[in-house]
Amino acid sequence: MNTINPSVKALGLLMPTFFLAAMQKPFLNLTVFVLSLILLAVSRINYKIFIAAMIPVILTALGTFYTGYRFQAGNGMPVSELSFHLADSGVWNGLILASRVLAFAGLGLLLALTTDRVRLVQSLNQQLKLPPVFAYGLLAAWGILPVMMREYRQTRAAFRARGLRVLPVSPALLKPMLVKAVRWAEALSVAMESKGFDGNAPRTVYRPVPVRIRDFIFLFAVALGCAGILFLP
Amino acid sequence: MSEISFTDVAFRYQESGDFYVLQNLNVRFQSARITVLTGASGCGKSTLLYLAAGIYPENAGVLSSGSVKIDGDDPSELPPNLRCRRVGMMFQNPALQFCMDTVRNELAFCLENVSIPREEMGSIIDGALRFCCIEHLKDRKLLTLSGGEKQKVMLACLAALSPTWILLDEPFANLDDRSARDIAAKLGQLHRERGTGILAVDHRLENWLGVADEIKGMDKMGNLIAEGLTLSVHEGKDSRDSDALKRCSTAAPGSSYPFLRHKKTPQESLPEPLLRLKNITVSYTGTPVLRGLNADFSQGKSYALLGESGSGKSTLFDVLRGLAPFDGELFYRGSAVRKRELGRPGPIGFVTQNPQDQFVSDTVYDEILTSLKSKAKTNAINQKASKLITSVQKAEENQVESILRGIGLWGHRRVSPYMLSQGQQRRLGVAAILACGCEILFCDEPTYAQDWNNTIAIMAALENEMKDRGTTLIFSTHDRKLAADFADEIFELKEGTLLEHDQSIR
Numbered sequence: 001m002n003t004i005n006p007s008v009k010a011l012g013l014l015m016p017t018f019f020l021a022a023m024q025k026p027f028l029n030l031t032v033f034v035l036s037l038i039l040l041a042v043s044r045i046n047y048k049i050f051i052a053a054m055i056p057v058i059l060t061a062l063g064t065f066y067t068g069y070r071f072q073a074g075n076g077m078p079v080s081e082l083s084f085h086l087a088d089s090g091v092w093n094g095l096i097l098a099s100r101v102l103a104f105a106g107l108g109l110l111l112a113l114t115t116d117r118v119r120l121v122q123s124l125n126q127q128l129k130l131p132p133v134f135a136y137g138l139l140a141a142w143g144i145l146p147v148m149m150r151e152y153r154q155t156r157a158a159f160r161a162r163g164l165r166v167l168p169v170s171p172a173l174l175k176p177m178l179v180k181a182v183r184w185a186e187a188l189s190v191a192m193e194s195k196g197f198d199g200n201a202p203r204t205v206y207r208p209v210p211v212r213i214r215d216f217i218f219l220f221a222v223a224l225g226c227a228g229i230l231f232l233p
Numbered sequence: 234m235s236e237i238s239f240t241d242v243a244f245r246y247q248e249s250g251d252f253y254v255l256q257n258l259n260v261r262f263q264s265a266r267i268t269v270l271t272g273a274s275g276c277g278k279s280t281l282l283y284l285a286a287g288i289y290p291e292n293a294g295v296l297s298s299g300s301v302k303i304d305g306d307d308p309s310e311l312p313p314n315l316r317c318r319r320v321g322m323m324f325q326n327p328a329l330q331f332c333m334d335t336v337r338n339e340l341a342f343c344l345e346n347v348s349i350p351r352e353e354m355g356s357i358i359d360g361a362l363r364f365c366c367i368e369h370l371k372d373r374k375l376l377t378l379s380g381g382e383k384q385k386v387m388l389a390c391l392a393a394l395s396p397t398w399i400l401l402d403e404p405f406a407n408l409d410d411r412s413a414r415d416i417a418a419k420l421g422q423l424h425r426e427r428g429t430g431i432l433a434v435d436h437r438l439e440n441w442l443g444v445a446d447e448i449k450g451m452d453k454m455g456n457l458i459a460e461g462l463t464l465s466v467h468e469g470k471d472s473r474d475s476d477a478l479k480r481c482s483t484a485a486p487g488s489s490y491p492f493l494r495h496k497k498t499p500q501e502s503l504p505e506p507l508l509r510l511k512n513i514t515v516s517y518t519g520t521p522v523l524r525g526l527n528a529d530f531s532q533g534k535s536y537a538l539l540g541e542s543g544s545g546k547s548t549l550f551d552v553l554r555g556l557a558p559f560d561g562e563l564f565y566r567g568s569a570v571r572k573r574e575l576g577r578p579g580p581i582g583f584v585t586q587n588p589q590d591q592f593v594s595d596t597v598y599d600e601i602l603t604s605l606k607s608k609a610k611t612n613a614i615n616q617k618a619s620k621l622i623t624s625v626q627k628a629e630e631n632q633v634e635s636i637l638r639g640i641g642l643w644g645h646r647r648v649s650p651y652m653l654s655q656g657q658q659r660r661l662g663v664a665a666i667l668a669c670g671c672e673i674l675f676c677d678e679p680t681y682a683q684d685w686n687n688t689i690a691i692m693a694a695l696e697n698e699m700k701d702r703g704t705t706l707i708f709s710t711h712d713r714k715l716a717a718d719f720a721d722e723i724f725e726l727k728e729g730t731l732l733e734h735d736q737s738i739r
Contacts, residue, residue: 118338139332143375158592161576
């Protein structure tokens with residue numbers, strides 16, 4: 001999966017995502033999830049990040065299962081022997097929702113963990129003609145994320161140091177962050193421009209992101225798979 | 234030979250208004266001479282640089298008359314991809330000038346911008362890295378680099394683009410002396426080998442010794458008042474030049490700070506230290522950053538903390554602010570400080586390097602009031618006696634007035650702290666922390682990016698506080714001269730261990 005063109009990969013994984021969203025087949029969802037896991041296992045990925053990402057996924061899946069199980073439309077009654085059928089469809093309903101979470105997470109992780117973000121953005125720029133202003137703006141913004149995290153800790157520490165108690169998402173904390181974010185954006189754009197960056201000028205490419213035959217094969221395979229499922233009983 | 238010329242330039246930031254940052258400015262810079270432009274903070278020297286780089290007036294401000302030309306061309310009218318071959322810039326904050334993830338990608342980004350053919354990029358990138366002696370950083374993530382390394386990468390970008398001029402806006406403000414000198418030497422080499430014009434704005438001249446050919450100086454109003462000054466290694470040899478520099482709020486290299494404070498001798502200190510660090514140890518993901526620091530700080534004394542970037546200085550400050558988990562103990566007046574008390578209002582106060590990082594209120598007035606209230610609350614809890622709240626409130630309001638008048642900010646009490654000038658922000662920052670009633674004040678780089686006059690004013694203000702209230706001051710700095718002239722004792726952090734400087738080597 002690591003070598004497939006990032007744009008093609010993104011399209012190829014988005015397709016089944018929309019497809020599954022329109023269906024209600026929990027076993028199909030689970031199959032897609034297992035398939036994603038297998039593909040992840042044979043790709044070069046960072047297992048630490050994978051495990052860290054799976055924790056919220058599993059929690060969400062359990063949560064949605066329980067929600068779907070408990071609050072199925074039209075079933076507000078407690079379960080009894082007489083309403084066994086209802087209870088059964090509650091499990092079914094929960095399974096549909098939970099398996100969907102797993103399938104989407106599997107497909108999402110497959111893209112996120114096997115793709116270098118710089119290559120993805122470069123590919124979006126080269127293959128899907130995303131304007132360079134967006135592409136490089138995105139990368140620059142990504143680069144200052146760690147600065148922002150540090151800034152957030154700083155700001156919280158500042159409030160604590162003055163004996164003020166604030167909630168983690170308080171607007172009081174966001175205000176200084178916003179003031180600074182504007183300045184960072186200015187500084188960064190000036191720096192990029194002074195290195196010759198011009199959103200409208202033509203540019204050469206250091207490492208082109210190739211589109212190869214295998215990328216088309218991947219895309220067709222996914223499309224065929226989706227089409228095939230339509231004809232399943 | 235290339236020339237940047239300013240002819241009758243008048244520039245203001247406001248769309249309409251009559252406050253001009255630069256007025257009637259006429260000056261020429263020749264690429265044959267490495268020039269450093271100096272002057273007080275806020276005098277307009279950075280503005281001048283941004284005009285020369287074509288960043289202004291395109292991005293901000295109004296050039297109401299006159300012209301800025303590089304060899305007859307207006308830099309602001311050139312498209313960025315052509316302009317960057319004429320002028321390259323290096324900025325003060327190393328963290329905010331990159332847009333890619335790795336060093337190699339960043340260099341490639343620069344070359345892509347100017348449409349260098351792909352086949353040539355590899356060798357240009359390698360050449361630029363080799364020139365800056367940072368080949369080993371080629372595939373490193375920019376995030377993991379120190380400030381000095383980042384500036385070297387920036388220099389490599391400039392070496393790759395090879396502009397006619399390199400303009401630098403206080404490029405060494407964040408760096409330790411060694412990185413600064415390395416970069417200054419490389420700039421000199423670029424100048425000699427490729428004839429690159431170098432124009433830097435800086436008010437610390439030490440790092441330009443032996444590199445700069447000429448110093449120009451501006452006064453507070455943005456007028457050019459000194460040209461053709463030279464740097465000399467020997468103090469006092471050329472008093473005419475150092476007097477001229479003083480008028481630009483800049484010190485000649487090697488100048489002593491005029492602190493006439495009476496340094497305390499060790500005998501005067503109390504037997505029991507006010508604050509004691511015992512075996513402070515911090516590791517990040519298995520790598521030790523601080524290896525068992527021990528230090529005693531006595532009441533009323535001042536301590537300087539030296540340390541290059543990466544020595545663990547910011548980690549130590551994070552520990553003291555309760556931001557980093559650590560092993561070891563802290564004692565205040567002999568009793569252990571609980572870890573969760575760190576970073577709360579108490580005996581230890583902390584002033585951040587950038588005062589903006591600690592503002593919590595909408596107005597200057599509230600900034601001080603918040604501190605006084607928190608102090609009153611702590612006192613009330615300690616004394617277990619809640620007095621009449623209204624009278625306390627009244628007393629606090631009077632106190633805010635006297636504090637703000639003391640630091641000359643009473644007239645600005647209704648504006649946002651962010652609207653103040655750099656020097657004003659710093660004064661407010663220190664006053665706000667002191668108003669919490671702390672006895673030990675940590676200051677992270679209090680004179681960072683400050684000119685000579687501001688540096689003296691800030692340190693004098695801190696000294697006053699020490700004298701009036703017996704506050705203990707611990708400040709970090711890159712400026713060894715300042716440490717030697719001001720501090721009673723000097724500590725230096727090196728690779729996670731704390732060394733106490735021998736008094737006799739001063």
